[in-house]
Structure formats: structure tokens, C-alpha cells
Amino acid sequence: MPKILIVGGGYAGFYTAFKLQKHLRRGEATVTVVDPLPYMTYQPFLPEVAAGSVEPRHAIVPLRKHLKNTRVITAKVTGIDHASRTATITPEDGEPWQEEYDQIVVTAGAVSRTFPIPGVADEAIGLKTIEEATSIRDRIIANVDKASNLPAGPERDRLLTVVVVGGGFAGIEIFAELRSFVSALVGQYSSLSFEDTKFHLIEAMGRIMPEVSLPTSQWVIKNLAERGAEIHLDTQLQSAVDGKIELSTGESFESDLIIWTAGVMANPALKGTDLPLEPRGRLTVKADLRGVDADGNVVEGLWGAGDAAAVPDISGGSPLPDKSCVPNAQHAVRQGKRLAKNLVAVLRDEAPKDYFHKPAGAVAGLGLGIGAFQKGKLGITGFPAWIMHRGYHGLAMPMWERKFRVFGNWIVQFLFGRDLTAIPARDEPRVAFETFASRPAPKA
Structure with missing residues (x-):
């Protein structure tokens, strides 16, 4: 069976995998999601989590609970060699290994972008x-x-x-x-x-x-x-x-x-790979979410969506200089859904459709x-x-x-009313135990 590897379990990655579970026939392909975290974070709720209006665990979606027909790997993708269709998977503990794939979906998301300001x-x-x-x-x-x-x-x-x-x-x-x-x-x-x-x-x-x-x-x-x-x-x-x-x-x-x-920037993990990237470090893709090289030619087996991809905004409503979709949840979720449909279409030798969305x-x-x-x-x-x-x-x-x-x-x-209680000691949970724990007497 064709092997589909999804790099990143955020909005775009989660919805791509979730919809692939729905659209793929039994035995048509295998799907693997790799992300350092075992859950997707619904980022629009982060301000309410910080302000005590939403319980932290309720603002995340556990991947394994909802991607039951998908192989979920909690690790980092530290290298991609698309020429040989292999990715380097590095877990927090243990040795890295090479993961082979036929189709790769790059939805690695974005990270905070800072400037070299002292402090x-x-x-x-x-x-x-x-x-x-x-x-x-x-x-x-x-x-x-x-x-x-x-x-x-x-x-x-x-x-x-x-x-x-x-x-x-x-x-x-x-x-x-x-x-x-x-x-x-x-x-x-x-x-x-x-x-x-x-x-x-x-x-x-x-x-x-x-x-x-x-x-x-x-x-x-x-x-x-x-x-x-x-x-x-x-x-x-x-x-x-x-x-x-x-x-x-x-x-x-x-x-x-x-x-x-x-500000944010595309996940720097994409740098150093053989994937086609634009100057801001995002994957270059067509409106149908397939990867393209510098000459505009489709790179077979390569897909991208979300904040890590420069998806053309064919609705004409983009405020960005390059007229790509702005990096927000509205686009990432819908791109993930469209990507799943397009990927299945290509596997069945059908034509993919362009991503089109006018912001709500x-x-x-x-x-x-x-x-x-x-x-x-x-x-x-x-x-x-x-x-x-x-x-x-x-x-x-x-x-x-x-x-x-x-x-x-x-x-x-x-x-x-709002929950105004904190648990600051959870950052160092063993302090209370260590303070009163008995220790062996020093040798004479």
C-alpha cells in the first residue's frame, strides 16, 4: 500500500489525517502522523486558557483518541530527503530511524519569530x-x-x-x-x-x-x-x-x-531539506496544495498546507505582498480538508481541485x-x-x-465565576516530597 507521511499534527495535519480516515478505502493506503506532541492545540483558546476561562486540557485534541486508524508517532522529523522518499524520525528517547514514504504532507506549522533584542x-x-x-x-x-x-x-x-x-x-x-x-x-x-x-x-x-x-x-x-x-x-x-x-x-x-x-515564522525544521522553499522558509505549493519547484513544476509525492506552506490565495483577498493565504486557523483547517480530498484523488488518478476560501x-x-x-x-x-x-x-x-x-x-x-486558582508548584512537583524525605545517615 502507498505510505502517506504527515509531518506535524496541528490544524492542517490533524484535519488531513482525520479526513483521510474518512475518504480512504480499506487497504488503499497507510497514514502516519509525526509530531513532538501527542495532541493538537486549538490556539485561538490560548488567551482564554491564560485567563482561566478554559481548562487547559479542553483546549487540546489528543491525536490517538481521534485518529484511531492512523499511526501516530510522538517524535520530531529532523530530516527529509524527498529524492529518496525518506524522513529521519528522532524520538525524545532512543535512536533516530529512517521512515520511508510515498506521499509526504508537510504541515509542520509555525513557531514564534523573535528579533535579537537584548533580554x-x-x-x-x-x-x-x-x-x-x-x-x-x-x-x-x-x-x-x-x-x-x-x-x-x-x-x-x-x-x-x-x-x-x-x-x-x-x-x-x-x-x-x-x-x-x-x-x-x-x-x-x-x-x-x-x-x-x-x-x-x-x-x-x-x-x-x-x-x-x-x-x-x-x-x-x-x-x-x-x-x-x-x-x-x-x-x-x-x-x-x-x-x-x-x-x-x-x-x-x-x-x-x-x-x-x-510574529511567527515557518518551522525551521524544513531548512536543510531538499524541499522547495520560498524566501520566508515556507514550502512552495500550487493552489491545489501540491508542492512545486522553482520553475513551477509539480514535485510528485509532495504536499503542503497550513502555516508552513505558501498557499496561493486565489480568492484575491490576501493582504500579504506575495498574495498567499494568511497564517490562521481558518485557512489551515480548510486546507487540511481539501488536501485530504486531493491526495485521495491523485491516488485514484483523478484531478485535484484548487483550494479556495473567502475568510468568514x-x-x-x-x-x-x-x-x-x-x-x-x-x-x-x-x-x-x-x-x-x-x-x-x-x-x-x-x-x-x-x-x-x-x-x-x-x-x-x-x-x-472565573477560576482564579493556580498550581505554581507543579513546575517542581517533587519539592514537597524531597523537603521531608528521610535520607540514610552519613557513614562515620
């Missing part, structure tokens, strides 16, 4: 994984708890100051959700007040959220300002050494939590009861947009059992 690599945290979102939540709760025992001064100010770098959708959503979260959190402490907390968002461009209209983005800025959050436009982060924030405007302050959302609009959650929506010239803000945000993403979450879990989170939150 960022040592002090900041990204927002691409469920682990990062959970850590942000625990860090904020722990910092507020520590600050409640300190007198007013620089040390307390540092613990109560949150900095987000990047004013795109991800940056604004985490910024606004955390502002809402901390406002509720400090209400539990008699020694702290709302005015003690400081929120700064740093954006190098002259506006935020380029996916929405200017009036909608200006409404978001005004709303956040009314909630005690400050947005620095046309401002660059120059240094974050030891948590001391230095801006291009000359402003300076300290923070114990710096969240980086200023952009919707953002900005804290409990507040949201923003944009579709063409139509902009909706406030509570109606928040309902639209939760409705869209609740239904877009893969698998019905996951949808029910997420909606269950929201119902419980509505009835009993």
Missing part, C-alpha cells in the same frame, strides 16, 4: 503552546499573591506589571483577556487595588489588529484605555534585560511578565463580555461580538466531545 530570549514567553498559556496564568496568580505581601514600591510594581509585545490578534486578545483576569483577581486582596496593576502593549506599527477596520481597532484601543491598559503605538522594544523594559520613546519600567506575540471574518475576545468582529465593512464591538466570538470558536473546536467540554467550561464559569 527577550531570556525573559519573555511566547503564546504558541498550551504550556505557555498555562504558565502565564500561574505566573500572574503567583505574582499577585507575592505582591499582596509587599509594601508599595518598585518590587511590588514589577510583579504587578504585564507587558505584551505585538499588536496583532494574538497580542490584543491575550492583553485584553489578562486585563480582565487581573481585574477580577486583585479584588480578592484587601491590600491591592485595581490602580496597582499596570498593563503595557508595545506595537511597532501605527495601529493594532490589521485584520479589522481602523474604526474598530480605534474602538479597541479606547476600550482598553478605559480599563486601565496602555497601548504604545509606533514604539519598539529596545531591551528587556533582567525584566527592565526600555522603549524607543525613552520610556522605561520593569516587569516580571513579558509576553511575545510579535475576524472575531476577537477581549475579556468577559467584550469582543470585536469584522467582516468587510461591517464592524461589531462589545457584548454582541463577544457572543459571536464564543459561538464561532466553540463550534470550530474540533470533535464534539471537545466542544462539549469547552461549552461546559463556559457554563460553569457563568454559574460560579
Whole structure:
């Protein structure tokens, strides 16, 4: 049987494998998914995970549970030699091995893209994984708890100051959700007040959220300002050494939590392979998601989708200079579904179809009861947009059992309020045991 290898189990990879299970006949092909993690993360929920609105495990989809007819390998693909149709699989423990394939689907996704700004690599945290979102939540709760025992001064100010770098959708959503979260959190402490907390968002461009209209983005800025959050436009982060924030405007302050959302890049694991890549490191593909070389010729057995592929946007709605699909969940999910159908068509000597999708609009959650929506010239803000945000993403979450879990989170939150509890000790779970564990007496 033909062997199909899917590199990456994110949106595009998961949906490709899930739909292949549906479309392939018994014995028509084998499917293998390789990803370092045993689950797919629904990234639009990361801000709500960080703000305590969604339980972390409910924002992920376990691969083995839902890809029962697919071989799932928890490891990294550290090399691809398409000329010989082999990939190097490297597990966390054990020796690497060569995996042969007939068709390869590159859906390796994207990682946080940073710049060589002093202190960022040592002090900041990204927002691409469920682990990062959970850590942000625990860090904020722990910092507020520590600050409640300190007198007013620089040390307390540092613990109560949150900095987000990047004013795109991800940056604004985490910024606004955390502002809402901390406002509720400090209400539990008699020694702290709302005015003690400081929120700064740093954006190098002259506006935020380029996916929405200017009036909608200006409404978001005004709303956040009314909630005690400050947005620095046309401002660059120059240094974050030891948590001391230095801006291009000359402003300076300290923070114990710096969240980086200023861009993503294609997974660097694709570099060093013999796959055709464009200057930004993404796989070059046709609109039907088949890989193509520099001359535009189809590379047999090669497919790509999601953030790691430069998929032409034939709808004409792309804002990017190269007119490729923007890297978001809307495209990745639909590309995965189309890729599965096209791959099966090619296996059956049928013609593949081009990927075509007009975006359904952009919707953002900005804290409990507040949201923003944009579709063409139509902009909706406030509570109606928040309902639209939760409705869209609740239904877009893969698998019905996951949808029910997420909606269950929201119902419980509505009835009993936001969960403001952290478990900071889970990062070092053996400390309590080691502290009191008996040890052999030293030899005389």
C-alpha cells in the first residue's frame, strides 16, 4: 500500500489525517502522523486558557483518541530527503530511524519569530503552546499573591506589571483577556487595588489588529484605555534585560511578565531539506496544495498546507505582498480538508481541485463580555461580538466531545465565576516530597 507521511499534527495535519480516515478505502493506503506532541492545540483558546476561562486540557485534541486508524508517532522529523522518499524520525528517547514514504504532507506549522533584542530570549514567553498559556496564568496568580505581601514600591510594581509585545490578534486578545483576569483577581486582596496593576502593549506599527477596520481597532484601543491598559503605538522594544523594559520613546519600567506575540515564522525544521522553499522558509505549493519547484513544476509525492506552506490565495483577498493565504486557523483547517480530498484523488488518478476560501471574518475576545468582529465593512464591538466570538470558536473546536467540554467550561464559569486558582508548584512537583524525605545517615 502507498505510505502517506504527515509531518506535524496541528490544524492542517490533524484535519488531513482525520479526513483521510474518512475518504480512504480499506487497504488503499497507510497514514502516519509525526509530531513532538501527542495532541493538537486549538490556539485561538490560548488567551482564554491564560485567563482561566478554559481548562487547559479542553483546549487540546489528543491525536490517538481521534485518529484511531492512523499511526501516530510522538517524535520530531529532523530530516527529509524527498529524492529518496525518506524522513529521519528522532524520538525524545532512543535512536533516530529512517521512515520511508510515498506521499509526504508537510504541515509542520509555525513557531514564534523573535528579533535579537537584548533580554527577550531570556525573559519573555511566547503564546504558541498550551504550556505557555498555562504558565502565564500561574505566573500572574503567583505574582499577585507575592505582591499582596509587599509594601508599595518598585518590587511590588514589577510583579504587578504585564507587558505584551505585538499588536496583532494574538497580542490584543491575550492583553485584553489578562486585563480582565487581573481585574477580577486583585479584588480578592484587601491590600491591592485595581490602580496597582499596570498593563503595557508595545506595537511597532501605527495601529493594532490589521485584520479589522481602523474604526474598530480605534474602538479597541479606547476600550482598553478605559480599563486601565496602555497601548504604545509606533514604539519598539529596545531591551528587556533582567525584566527592565526600555522603549524607543525613552520610556522605561520593569516587569516580571513579558509576553511575545510579535510574529511567527515557518518551522525551521524544513531548512536543510531538499524541499522547495520560498524566501520566508515556507514550502512552495500550487493552489491545489501540491508542492512545486522553482520553475513551477509539480514535485510528485509532495504536499503542503497550513502555516508552513505558501498557499496561493486565489480568492484575491490576501493582504500579504506575495498574495498567499494568511497564517490562521481558518485557512489551515480548510486546507487540511481539501488536501485530504486531493491526495485521495491523485491516488485514484483523478484531478485535484484548487483550494479556495473567502475568510468568514475576524472575531476577537477581549475579556468577559467584550469582543470585536469584522467582516468587510461591517464592524461589531462589545457584548454582541463577544457572543459571536464564543459561538464561532466553540463550534470550530474540533470533535464534539471537545466542544462539549469547552461549552461546559463556559457554563460553569457563568454559574460560579472565573477560576482564579493556580498550581505554581507543579513546575517542581517533587519539592514537597524531597523537603521531608528521610535520607540514610552519613557513614562515620
